[in-house]
Amino acid sequence: MKKxxxxxxxxxxxxxxxxxxxxxxxxxxxxxxxxxxxxxxxxMFKFSLSRMDSVAIxxxxxxxxxxxxxxxxxxxxxxxFNIGVEGQYLIGAFFAALAGFxxxxxxxxxxxxxxxxxxxxxxxxxxxxxxxLKVKRGVHEVISTIMLNYISYSLIHYLxxxxxxxxxxxxxxxxxxxxxxxxxxSPSAMMPKLHGFLGLFGLQLPRHVYLNWFFPLGILTAALIxxxxxxxxxxxxxxxxxxxxEAARTAGISPERVYIIGFLLSGAxxxxxxxxxxxSYFGYMDMDFPRNYGFDGIAVALIAQNNPFGIIFSAILxxxxxxGAEGIQxxxxxxxxxxSILQALMIxxxxxxxxxMNDYIKRLExxxxxRLCS
Amino acid sequence: MEKAVxxxxxxxRFPGIVANDRIDLEVEKGEIHAIVGENGxxxxxxxxxxxxxxQPDEGEIYIFGKREKINSPGRAIELKIGMVHQxxxxxxxxxxxxxxxxxxxxxxxxxxxxxxxxxxVEELLALYNFSLNLDARVExxxxxxxxxxxxxxxxxxxxxxxxxxxxTAVLAPQEVRELFNNLRxxxxxxxxxxxxxxxxxxxxxxxxxxxxxxxxxxxxxxxPSQVTKEDLARMMVGKPVMMRFDKEPLDVxxxxxxxxxxxxxxxxxxxxxxxxxxxIRGGEIYGIAGIEGNGxxxxxxxIIGLRTASxxxxxxxxRDIADLSIKEIRDLGVAFIPEDRHRQGLVLPMKxxxxxxxxxxxxxxxxxxxxxxxxxxRGFTKNKVEEYGVRLSSIEQPIEGLSxxxxxxxxxxxxxxxxxxxxxxxxxxxxxxxxAAEFVHKELLKMRKKGSAILFISADLEEVxxxxxxxxxxxxxxxxxxxxPEEVTPEDIGVYMLGGEKGAGEAK
Numbered sequence: 001m002k003k004x005x006x007x008x009x010x011x012x013x014x015x016x017x018x019x020x021x022x023x024x025x026x027x028x029x030x031x032x033x034x035x036x037x038x039x040x041x042x043x044m045f046k047f048s049l050s051r052m053d054s055v056a057i058x059x060x061x062x063x064x065x066x067x068x069x070x071x072x073x074x075x076x077x078x079x080x081f082n083i084g085v086e087g088q089y090l091i092g093a094f095f096a097a098l099a100g101f102x103x104x105x106x107x108x109x110x111x112x113x114x115x116x117x118x119x120x121x122x123x124x125x126x127x128x129x130x131x132x133l134k135v136k137r138g139v140h141e142v143i144s145t146i147m148l149n150y151i152s153y154s155l156i157h158y159l160x161x162x163x164x165x166x167x168x169x170x171x172x173x174x175x176x177x178x179x180x181x182x183x184x185x186s187p188s189a190m191m192p193k194l195h196g197f198l199g200l201f202g203l204q205l206p207r208h209v210y211l212n213w214f215f216p217l218g219i220l221t222a223a224l225i226x227x228x229x230x231x232x233x234x235x236x237x238x239x240x241x242x243x244x245x246e247a248a249r250t251a252g253i254s255p256e257r258v259y260i261i262g263f264l265l266s267g268a269x270x271x272x273x274x275x276x277x278x279x280s281y282f283g284y285m286d287m288d289f290p291r292n293y294g295f296d297g298i299a300v301a302l303i304a305q306n307n308p309f310g311i312i313f314s315a316i317l318x319x320x321x322x323x324g325a326e327g328i329q330x331x332x333x334x335x336x337x338x339x340s341i342l343q344a345l346m347i348x349x350x351x352x353x354x355x356x357m358n359d360y361i362k363r364l365e366x367x368x369x370x371r372l373c374s
Numbered sequence: 375m376e377k378a379v380x381x382x383x384x385x386x387r388f389p390g391i392v393a394n395d396r397i398d399l400e401v402e403k404g405e406i407h408a409i410v411g412e413n414g415x416x417x418x419x420x421x422x423x424x425x426x427x428x429q430p431d432e433g434e435i436y437i438f439g440k441r442e443k444i445n446s447p448g449r450a451i452e453l454k455i456g457m458v459h460q461x462x463x464x465x466x467x468x469x470x471x472x473x474x475x476x477x478x479x480x481x482x483x484x485x486x487x488x489x490x491x492x493x494x495v496e497e498l499l500a501l502y503n504f505s506l507n508l509d510a511r512v513e514x515x516x517x518x519x520x521x522x523x524x525x526x527x528x529x530x531x532x533x534x535x536x537x538x539x540x541x542t543a544v545l546a547p548q549e550v551r552e553l554f555n556n557l558r559x560x561x562x563x564x565x566x567x568x569x570x571x572x573x574x575x576x577x578x579x580x581x582x583x584x585x586x587x588x589x590x591x592x593x594x595x596x597x598p599s600q601v602t603k604e605d606l607a608r609m610m611v612g613k614p615v616m617m618r619f620d621k622e623p624l625d626v627x628x629x630x631x632x633x634x635x636x637x638x639x640x641x642x643x644x645x646x647x648x649x650x651x652x653x654i655r656g657g658e659i660y661g662i663a664g665i666e667g668n669g670x671x672x673x674x675x676x677i678i679g680l681r682t683a684s685x686x687x688x689x690x691x692x693r694d695i696a697d698l699s700i701k702e703i704r705d706l707g708v709a710f711i712p713e714d715r716h717r718q719g720l721v722l723p724m725k726x727x728x729x730x731x732x733x734x735x736x737x738x739x740x741x742x743x744x745x746x747x748x749x750x751x752r753g754f755t756k757n758k759v760e761e762y763g764v765r766l767s768s769i770e771q772p773i774e775g776l777s778x779x780x781x782x783x784x785x786x787x788x789x790x791x792x793x794x795x796x797x798x799x800x801x802x803x804x805x806x807x808x809x810a811a812e813f814v815h816k817e818l819l820k821m822r823k824k825g826s827a828i829l830f831i832s833a834d835l836e837e838v839x840x841x842x843x844x845x846x847x848x849x850x851x852x853x854x855x856x857x858x859p860e861e862v863t864p865e866d867i868g869v870y871m872l873g874g875e876k877g878a879g880e881a882k
Contacts, residue, residue, distance in 0.1 A: 231745045231746055231748065232744065232746060233741070233745075236728065236731070236746065239721075239724070240728075240732060243723050243724060244717070247732065248721070250712055251732045251733030252699070252733050254701070362775070
């Protein structure tokens, strides 16, 4: 039993070690541009964590990554690589926006859930194409989802710059041209911020912070995904298919059915990725709607090793890095790309270190068995 | 006569089994020496030792009279030993020439000197009279040609001793002819050939001498002109030592599994199971004997629904299963112990208790509402672990950490504890040590007593004869003979297993 504890400890230690290792390597990068690594890291921490509003911004940054990390991890768990979270969340966000600006006069208690549902459905629809092609025609999901990402970019462009462009915009003195964006969402579709709730505990957040109820919703979703994976027959089937498809099939599980349901679930989660930004900060969808959450989700899921609770932490870590990047840029003049390097190094070291760790753990377990048998 | 290879007292042990037991072997230079034996007799292990893939635990190896240690495949090549594997190791997209020279390219400076390479290979082709288009891509050529590429690969690297691992297994008859012509040509040029096979006609035709392995030991060496196929079969199969089981007298019930004229084809259209019919009653064990690769695996997989029948019918308890899913077939009460437990039987990285519910995770007693009843599943696992004496540190441990025997116990516990009507046990004791194998036998006999119909497939003749109430011999996808174990001699079965005709062994 003591050994079990030791092994669990090693598992948790792996990502921590990876973070430390990547920080060490990126120190070299920082040194090479003539800055002090210690000062950079100190500034990152101080800037990000010394003020309450900054912490709230970190959590706001983390919110979409929780959903995209979960979406990617559901795919990974069944052995599929959903690179299409990127496209799925854009389509999902558009569906949500559509339901948000075209429906009017509903109470928020109905409108907001409906908008969120539309986001999930949009992501799901976009995810259905690659998984249908895979199950029916054997098209590799990596290829089809990458392609669908490009299609989604162009489609979104067309939808918001042409088909659904807000023509009621007023031009300043009749000059220039109108912005390529959708109409504004009805207030009933917007997600309330957490300010009021936190105010009850005496925490006052300034207006420029957009931390909203999607953050707790993300944590709740992670818990639900964890429950689904570990405590339901379907979650078990999903994991079994991911780890040994042939054995699962032999046991009477249909991998194809698992793939379809699992991928649609992944798409539905992806559909929620953009909603925190859409329904609190933007209030409309335009050409500057944030990109890359889908790809960041892959990194988040990797670092968390597809553990839903781990994903919350790694999403917050990414939120922190983003915030810290702003800090070192403004205060020290260190380019924010330094943080991109740090992130990349982190992903690489986590892959390497978890591999080493898992092999080591396996050997420990083997040894134990030998001891038992002799 | 110079000896190309001399092995003295080669022993190789794996956990639980001795794969090679003090093997002595002499191969003369310029001869074709065949090594025959059943699956698991130790042929492949012996060859892997020669090729430097395995290291023997004991014994000495002499190559051309010099004592050598072959501690790596690279060393084997230095000693001019070339392996031609059963499964080709070729790059499909490369041409024949590129495959032959790959890894041993001649170069001028840093550039590949294709002309020089081509010339060297063409000389080899001419010398050994091989016909091959050097510019064809490997993906376009036939299996027989691919094999020639493999042979050329080792010749190009200067091999004088060629080891061919079941080279005819993948070939059509006319390709076998051509291979034999090539081999004779190689021999006449002074190459030494070690030829592994279990096809006796071929061995008798091509070999100068034949060494028979059985259960990891050398059973004897023979000269083809002085032995018959029956003699060899007897040497290979041996005299089965019947294991003694406390077997209840047969008390058969209704027919639970019935198969009529079953045909299962591989994707290319070649029949793997070719018209098998059999009926198994409750309380009966039907054994399938035969050399591996004669359709046993496909037969088992058709019953569980992993393969679809192209013709014929399978009925479980009278129900035709043609349009049923695997899950529906299992729900009829079919338990399956797959031949390859790592690939089909277990999810290795998952915990022991998770593996214990695999396939049964939607059974009522494992559910609480719509969620898994983890308490019940863990409890069930603990009971089975205790009942079967599975050795583990915790049921939370990934099952890959367990030994083969303990893994198989988990599969048995899972598959046998729900009162199955039909049990398909495909090589259930493969790779297990004696104790674990005995355990499997006992459990299956218990199920027999409880009235299950059991299909028992094994390449181990002694095992099949000992445990079964009836035995069918499968050869080339057909049941070529059927009898009760007590009314047959091992010679008869040996002949049937190796494709002999009815009447040749006078089975009663």
